[in-house]
Amino acid sequence: MEAKSPTTTQDAPDRMHDPPTANSGKTVPAVQAMKGIEHVSPDRWTSAASTPKIRITKLSHMRYRQPASNMDNLVTFLLDFGMEIVKRTENAIWFGGYGIDQYIYYCEIGQEKEFLGGTWEVKTFEDLERAAKLGNSNIVELKDAPGGGRYSLIRNEDNQINFANKSSGQGKLVTIHDPEGFPVNFIHGATPRARPIKQPTEALQVNDEFSKPRKGAFQRFQPGPAAIHKLGHFGLTIHDFELQFRWYTTNFNLVPSDMLYVPDTDGNKVDVAAFLHVDKGKAYSDHHSFFFSVAKDKHVHHSSYEVHDYDSQNMGHYWLKEKGYNPVWGLGRHKLGSQIFDYWWDPNGFMVEHYIDGDLVNEDTPTGRQLAGDESLAVWSEPVPSTFLD
Numbered sequence: 001m002e003a004k005s006p007t008t009t010q011d012a013p014d015r016m017h018d019p020p021t022a023n024s025g026k027t028v029p030a031v032q033a034m035k036g037i038e039h040v041s042p043d044r045w046t047s048a049a050s051t052p053k054i055r056i057t058k059l060s061h062m063r064y065r066q067p068a069s070n071m072d073n074l075v076t077f078l079l080d081f082g083m084e085i086v087k088r089t090e091n092a093i094w095f096g097g098y099g100i101d102q103y104i105y106y107c108e109i110g111q112e113k114e115f116l117g118g119t120w121e122v123k124t125f126e127d128l129e130r131a132a133k134l135g136n137s138n139i140v141e142l143k144d145a146p147g148g149g150r151y152s153l154i155r156n157e158d159n160q161i162n163f164a165n166k167s168s169g170q171g172k173l174v175t176i177h178d179p180e181g182f183p184v185n186f187i188h189g190a191t192p193r194a195r196p197i198k199q200p201t202e203a204l205q206v207n208d209e210f211s212k213p214r215k216g217a218f219q220r221f222q223p224g225p226a227a228i229h230k231l232g233h234f235g236l237t238i239h240d241f242e243l244q245f246r247w248y249t250t251n252f253n254l255v256p257s258d259m260l261y262v263p264d265t266d267g268n269k270v271d272v273a274a275f276l277h278v279d280k281g282k283a284y285s286d287h288h289s290f291f292f293s294v295a296k297d298k299h300v301h302h303s304s305y306e307v308h309d310y311d312s313q314n315m316g317h318y319w320l321k322e323k324g325y326n327p328v329w330g331l332g333r334h335k336l337g338s339q340i341f342d343y344w345w346d347p348n349g350f351m352v353e354h355y356i357d358g359d360l361v362n363e364d365t366p367t368g369r370q371l372a373g374d375e376s377l378a379v380w381s382e383p384v385p386s387t388f389l390d
């Protein structure tokens, strides 16, 4: 058989005279990074805003119901995923990380699996009351959750300090529903840990080709799960973008960092996804604590947990792989938010993610609007699997 001769058509690139450009990477100011990308006017989320908005301070924890019949497998998975059991009762398990949150994942032990919503910490009790009113729901005092009580310094009418006002420390919670029926929880009064538990992985000294600060010292590691610091974000697949966008951005201080659109048959841009951060004015917050994206089926897409660095994330990846769990996608680096991601299925089919190195934004960071497509998902990775987009 005749050997195939090398292609010499005019279309073929001449590698000698037209070499590929080497990959590159650098940290650039957000405004520069978004040069040439459409910026969305804040009118998009402020014009119909209720006054004042219910003030969210952070994403606190996720809530899931998981089947009792598969609880041992789920617990084993979450421990291999890097969580710790903080408290266990007959009806529930609270899982924590090593950050200041008492817990980051509440697991109700039930019959069928069910997504019970993300939980937002609100600034004041009044904010919690307003959330309850918005959803026509009742505030409940958490009695079983982890978290000690604390004394607050309040003054009585005679201006005397009253030390006797001890809160439960577990906080009060209200669950309401968004326009598409997803549960949304709000918590106030939960006492955080005084300080993070010591992280198991220390900051490494890294040598690159020119800068070599590590001299006479070696990198040494202990394989194991990637210990989780905190809950970072979660997301939903939804049907009605405008309905959901209006509800989340007008009632709460959730502001899009990035939005994605698709063109309709007339060429108009139709928004289909938003990545939202907790607006704290000049203070910086994670690029997204929440996202929603239009899809055929409505469901929770994934919840995402921060780990320490690239080595701990990779060791966590191979730990999960060796245990035979089901990977979804990763590792890779997202474009929007810049996180290095790693997605896995839990034993009951909920998707969870490890991430590191996310962007931070504030009120001065422009909101971008780009065409939705695979290229908006990752800078580098294996091709996105279809199961991720369902």
Ligand SMILES: [Fe+2]
Binding pocket: 233, 302, 304, 341, 353
């Ligand atoms: Fe994510």
